[in-house]
Amino acid sequence: MSQKLITFYDITTKAKPNPGPSPFTAKVRCALNLKGIKFTTVWLEYPEIEAECKRIGAPPTGKRPDGSLLYTLPVIQDLSTGVVMSESNVILEYLDKTYPDTPKLFPGNTLGIQLAFDAAAQTRLLDILPLVIAYIPAGLNPVAEAHWRSTRERQLGKRVEELEPKGEARVAALQKTQASLGEVDGWISKSGEGKFIMGDEMTFVDISLGAALCGVRVALGDKGAAFWEEISGWQSGRWEQLRKACEPYHK
Incomplete structure (x- = not known):
């Protein structure tokens, strides 16, 4: 090709x-x-x-x-x-x-089960959004930031910075997010000892979860590096390992 x-x-x-x-x-x-x-x-x-x-x-x-x-x-x-x-x-x-002669994202008859697993996992991952959303504008160019803010804040009825929980609310949000990711980790653990969720080959669910994790890391930037380090330690480092496995393919 x-x-x-x-x-x-x-x-x-x-x-x-x-x-x-x-x-x-x-x-x-x-x-x-x-x-x-x-x-x-x-x-x-x-x-x-x-x-x-x-x-x-x-x-x-x-x-x-x-x-x-x-x-x-x-x-x-x-x-x-x-x-x-x-x-x-x-x-x-x-x-x-x-392109059937390329590595399969949905090998065998796994399309339905992978889409279902991903939908359930992404629902749990949404718990992290309030903790991350306020970091996103800093990574955008000025014209994009103005557009992104106006569309989101018009819909939400408040500035994105107001969505970030503070104090005890942040502690509770962190605990909820860690528990939600722990639930996904439990599902993955039942898949066996393979390097990826469905075995030794990267498939759709790895790509989808890895993309979400890479998105969180990019959004946090340098300012949120300590927060990402905290996430990296959850569930025996599973999320950082998956992010790193997917990262070379994001170039």
Whole structure:
């Protein structure tokens, strides 16, 4: 695969050319690299996403509260098939079917069970969001930060900094997050002694959880390094090990 087959649309942040805090774009980048599919990245600031998605014919991924269509990244444009596709999980399913001679993300008949496991695990991981969200704006370029803040804060009705728990509330939020990740760790522990969740080969669930963890680490940045060190020690270091295993594929 010497020719670049895929145009991959990713979100520009201060981390560029490395992934920003979005676990969804990181998930697709990781899958493309794991599969060895050659791709070119088009970097977009948040305010540019909707217009570019409409220009290339990318499907909307939802609706805003006012009923207007919502366009988000990741998006891929497959130059070999003409397909333009959005939504990370849909993209990963497409890559497995369209490029069958590359490492499988959903080996055997595991598509349904992996999607179900990931949905349950991601629900638990959401507990960390209030502890992380206030760090995200610092990693964005000024034009993207203004757009990101205005859209999120309009929906939430408050500044993102106000969402971060303080004092005893933060202690409680940390305990809840650690317990939720502990529940996921318990599920994974029942899978056996393999390096990854389904054995010795990285599959979809590893990529998805690894992308979420990498997103948290990027969002925390230098200011939140001590917090990440704390997370790294939970569940015998499982989350840092998974993040490090996925990190080389996020380049």
